[in-house]
Amino acid sequence: MKLSKKQFKQDFEERLTSKFATDLTKAGYQEIYDALASVVKHYYANIWVADNQYKDETGKKQAYYFSIEFLPGKMLKSNLLNLGILNTVREGLNDFGIELDEVAKIEPDMAIGNGGLGRLASCFMDSLASTGLPGNGNGIRYRYGLFKQKIVDGYQVELPDSWLNNGNPWEVRRADKAVEVTFGGEVWLEDDGKGNLIPHYKDQERVLAVPYDTPMVGFENTTVNNMCLWRSEVPEELDPKFQNLDYMRQTSMLSAELYPDDSNYDGRLLRLKQEYFFVSAGLQRILHHYKGTQKKDIRKIGDYIAVHINDTHPALCVPEFMRLLVDEYGVGWNRAWDTTLKVMSYTNHTILSEALEKWPEEMIKQLLPRIYQIIVEIDRRRTAELLPKVGATLVHNTRIIKDGQIHMANLSIIGSHSTNGVAKLHSDLLKDVELHDFYEIYPERFNNKTNGIAxxxxxxxxxxxxxxxxxxxxxxxxxxxxxxxxxxxxxxxxxxxxxxxxxxxxxxxxxxxxxxxxxxxxxxxxxxxxxxxxxxxxxxxxxxxxxxxxxxxxxxxxxxxxxxxxxxxxxxxxxxxxxxxxxxxxxxxxxxxxxxxxxxxxxxxxxxxxxxxxxxxxxxxxxxxxxxxxxxxxxxxxxxxxxxxxxxxxxxxxxxxxxxxxxxxxxxxxxxxxxxxxxxxxxxxxxxxxxxxxxxxxxxxxxxxxxxxxxxxxxxxxxxxxxxxxxxxxxxxxxxxxxxxxxxxxxxxxxxxxxxxxxxxxxxxxxxxxxxxxxxxxxSSDRTVREYADDIWYIKAKKE
Ligand code: 475
Structure with a gap:
């Protein structure tokens, strides 16, 4: 964007006063940071609105990167750089005797990820916007990010990371776009007289999911994508049965804390709830948006959206998308399944066996009864179809439900059209060793996408x-x-x-x-x-x-x-x-x-x-x-x-x-x-x-x-x-x-x-x-996301 130093200085001074009723002689760094962030937000807001409009009007296919972690770090300088105003702002502040780097230190790191996987997701966010690709993030707005580490007497001590204490100037809460996610209860199917089985529910626990949007500003272009992060809240109108403090606590727990474990599977109920929470909320929003803005045939949605499963944590995208299409939008099973395969794709990030995610069948059945039915049905149909083609051993080795457990990698591979590793060697190991049985059945699904960095x-x-x-x-x-x-x-x-x-x-x-x-x-x-x-x-x-x-x-x-x-x-x-x-x-x-x-x-x-x-x-x-x-x-x-x-x-x-x-x-x-x-x-x-x-x-x-x-x-x-x-x-x-x-x-x-x-x-x-x-x-992750765009998501960059 074009911005003169003079204009910036004026905007900044005005904002400082209107926001904090103070001026440059008295303002502290926190106020300076907040005022500056607010000015920057003002600068990109119009670009954001225009790009959203462009996306809606052209109806271009968009990708949604579902990830239980993002690790963006600080955003101030990145936004300034990408807007093309880093030097102007630095010089303008200098005129006031303010060092940009000192102001930037005030911003807490947004650390809602553990390590490589989360940081990669954030590099992709930057690269998608910067290459003009319509690709958005979907995740959880954890109240507490990755713990702060202290070293005391040589030992690691963990302290909470309450990164939101002073607010977060970049995010926009969109209460209007809140959706409900439901857990537990009972579900049964009834024939509607026309041969359709309709699910009926009883005693479900309801959680409100409120989206917070953070703009992903492209580098010196007109693209602003969205990273949508969900916060769990108690719905306003509640069944009296659920109106108690324990329920309130449990509900807010969902987005309270990031699991601080890297490359490890932790089979706790709360984690499973988190996984379903952001998957269901994200897919619901995508579908609402599709129906609302594009008014197109739901059966064609595969031409307009791609959903990426970043490691297996969002694997429930597969059955949840099926549930939404079949139960909520009335699409027939076969059509819904073809659409799901077309829409979904999956990346594997590790071959460590302790990271392989699997959930006890009983747990899924209790917590997500309808999802469980759908997984059983996917597994049943697939087994019946493949047995005569590939034989019992291969089918058994690759089943989603095995030994009383739901295997999330198997679900992700079976329910998507693409499985990739993150470097050549890793992708080869997946094909040759770790996922070899899947490779035998679905060789065309396997590919490599070597990682990159922003x-x-x-x-x-x-x-x-x-x-x-x-x-x-x-x-x-x-x-x-x-x-x-x-x-x-x-x-x-x-x-x-x-x-x-x-x-x-x-x-x-x-x-x-x-x-x-x-x-x-x-x-x-x-x-x-x-x-x-x-x-x-x-x-x-x-x-x-x-x-x-x-x-x-x-x-x-x-x-x-x-x-x-x-x-x-x-x-x-x-x-x-x-x-x-x-x-x-x-x-x-x-x-x-x-x-x-x-x-x-x-x-x-x-x-x-x-x-x-x-x-x-x-x-x-x-x-x-x-x-x-x-x-x-x-x-x-x-x-x-x-x-x-x-x-x-x-x-x-x-x-x-x-x-x-x-x-x-x-x-x-x-x-x-x-x-x-x-x-x-x-x-x-x-x-x-x-x-x-x-x-x-x-x-x-x-x-x-x-x-x-x-x-x-x-x-x-x-x-x-x-x-x-x-x-x-x-x-x-x-x-x-x-x-x-x-x-x-x-x-x-x-x-x-x-x-x-x-x-x-x-x-x-x-x-x-x-x-x-x-x-x-x-x-460069620009190269990586272009490969995903061309080979997996089939999305096209905006022409500037
Ligand atoms: C790899 N995280 C790196 C990087 O592809 C690779 C797992 C379970 C729960 C929470 N976090 C994880 C990972 O598995 C992870 O970060 N994997 C890393 O992904 C990006 O570069 O080699 O170890």
Missing amino acids: DRRWIQIANERLSGIIDETIGKSWRHDLDELKLLKNFNNDEKTLEQLQKAKFDDKLRLAAVIKEQKGITVNPDAIFDVQVKRLHAYKRQLLNALHILKLYFDLKDNPELDRIPRVFIFGAKAAPSYHYAKSIIKVINEIANMINNDQTIKDKLKVVFMENYNVSLAEVIIPAANVGEQISLASKEASGTSNMKFMLNGALTIGTLDGANIEIFEAAGDGNNFVFGLTKDEVYEYYRNGNYNARDIYEQNPVVNRILNALIDGTVPNIKSEGREIFDSLTVYNDEYFVLRDFNDYVRAQAELEKLYRDQKAWTQASLMNIANVGRF
């Missing part, structure tokens, strides 16, 4: 310095098309460019060093290699491998203080699920290793270890630009894709990583020699599984380095970790090291040494860094 947030906002240098070097076209970064390759031997890249990295390291000092009181050397591992804490991601290597470097220096080593700062950021005991023990151990090393005067600043508290999107925006090295060291086959790997690449960090997830595609894109690869391959891991011949104890006993490091965990060398040290020691040496940490240790040490060697040659290092940046284009 590059606007992860470089234009997070790394203005680097962005500026790139502008100076190759012009600004990359800001609209990340592939244009390829032009940087022409400067791979240009001393000035290389120097500027080094300087930018150094400044970003200074910025992070200040944050580390402030948060942890630790002084780090900006000339050291900043080596970063940030992601959820999980055994398969092997933060432990990193920690063991740090101990090795420490012992090397203790044995030989004169050793010529490039100083290193190891930086961790990770939340552990509150119920994940082992992960929390690893946090404690890393913190105590950090204490020991940081307080050892003989080590000076050759080695520092920092565990940053409360890793979240905003902290990532400071940490990742400052990284020289990104750690992507999961056990091959376990990390479906990873997305921080792409963020590091974009910011010119070199990756040390295994051949897992999207790392493989990153290594290939960046070119040989520009990253550090180590460890078992997926095939080698599977070979061990087949043969059962891995013996971690042998490595402990035979490798003196490993021996010494592991002993340090239990013999008091690392102080204050008595039970946690023992727990980890045992997991490796007694319980045979589930994630092959010891098996990959030597090769990791080798790769780390190579990394250090390259770092000594700053020119060569910076060239490798440049090659990573230059080749990152394909990891």
Whole structure:
């Protein structure tokens, strides 16, 4: 949009006064932030209205991304950037003596997601709008987002994240669009005399679902999509039977809290209620809108909407859509089923067995009696149809209802036309191993969509310095098309460019060093290699491998203080699920290793270890630009894709990583020699599984380095970790090291040494860094959502 500085200043001052009856001399940061957000909202409101009108009038097909988590972080700068007014506003505020970055800090992170899956959903939201694609989000407006992490005496402590305390200026409550979602009670079918079976209900519990819309503003275009988040409330007119406080409590619980677990299935009733709540509310709204604005034949709805099931949490979309079509809109079963297949698509985000969602049949029957009937019917018809075609074994292996449980992945695959993994390797594993039986039956449904990241947030906002240098070097076209970064390759031997890249990295390291000092009181050397591992804490991601290597470097220096080593700062950021005991023990151990090393005067600043508290999107925006090295060291086959790997690449960090997830595609894109690869391959891991011949104890006993490091965990060398040290020691040496940490240790040490060697040659290092940046284009989520649009959703971008 066009906006003069003068106009902005006037709008802002007026808003400050009209909203808070104050002026610039007296306003506090909260007031300044609220007034600013309100002005920004005013700026995009008209674009939003116009785009909604455009969508309604053209009746274009739209996609709806159903996700139980979103992780957008802060919105202020992102909205300013996308509106094209970031600099105008920054300068306008400067004239008033106000720093935009200080104002931006007031905004709490919107953290209604755990990790990769939620952040990916938010990258998609940004990319859909920015590529002009009509694609909307649908989720839950949790009152409390992901817990805030504190580290106390080395342990993780969880505090509530009450992010809505000061209001949320971006959202719009749409009470007029509220719908009801019902649970429990009894249902029976009666013939209506014309041969139709009509469901009748008794004693249902009713919950009001109120939508809150948050605009997703496209980058310098005219698209504004919607992220709809549902809040649960007590309906105004209630059956007296339900009018009690307990009911009120239960109802508001539905949208009270995000489940803080990542990659894990938790079979609690409340979770199932949440899943049905936002699925039912979202689909009802879509159908109302379709009937209301388009007045088209309901039987044609498959031509106008696509619904995406982001992991299995929204899998109830399949039976709920069937219920709405058949029961509420009178569509015949077969037609409804064909429509459901056409509308639905599904993404799998993990092959970890503990994440595979399944619900006891009895629970679904009690909580969602009509949905249960529909699932039974889907399963029955499918079994009858497929038995003669593919035989009993395949049918049995892929049934939705099996062993008294409803298998949500099976439901998602069977009830949709597309199942995708999130990186090539992951999608291959789905086809070849994890979902092989489904692949045999429905090969045409399987496809890959390698993840991507919203590059606007992860470089234009997070790394203005680097962005500026790139502008100076190759012009600004990359800001609209990340592939244009390829032009940087022409400067791979240009001393000035290389120097500027080094300087930018150094400044970003200074910025992070200040944050580390402030948060942890630790002084780090900006000339050291900043080596970063940030992601959820999980055994398969092997933060432990990193920690063991740090101990090795420490012992090397203790044995030989004169050793010529490039100083290193190891930086961790990770939340552990509150119920994940082992992960929390690893946090404690890393913190105590950090204490020991940081307080050892003989080590000076050759080695520092920092565990940053409360890793979240905003902290990532400071940490990742400052990284020289990104750690992507999961056990091959376990990390479906990873997305921080792409963020590091974009910011010119070199990756040390295994051949897992999207790392493989990153290594290939960046070119040989520009990253550090180590460890078992997926095939080698599977070979061990087949043969059962891995013996971690042998490595402990035979490798003196490993021996010494592991002993340090239990013999008091690392102080204050008595039970946690023992727990980890045992997991490796007694319980045979589930994630092959010891098996990959030597090769990791080798790769780390190579990394250090390259770092000594700053020119060569910076060239490798440049090659990573230059080749990152394909990891833009703009590319990813276009693939979803073309291959899965069949939606078209708006022409500007
Ligand atoms: C993968 N979350 C990453 C990322 O595709 C991948 C599961 C159950 C309950 C709550 N959260 C989850 C995940 O499974 C998850 O975040 N998976 C991650 O999805 C995006 O890049 O490799 O681990």
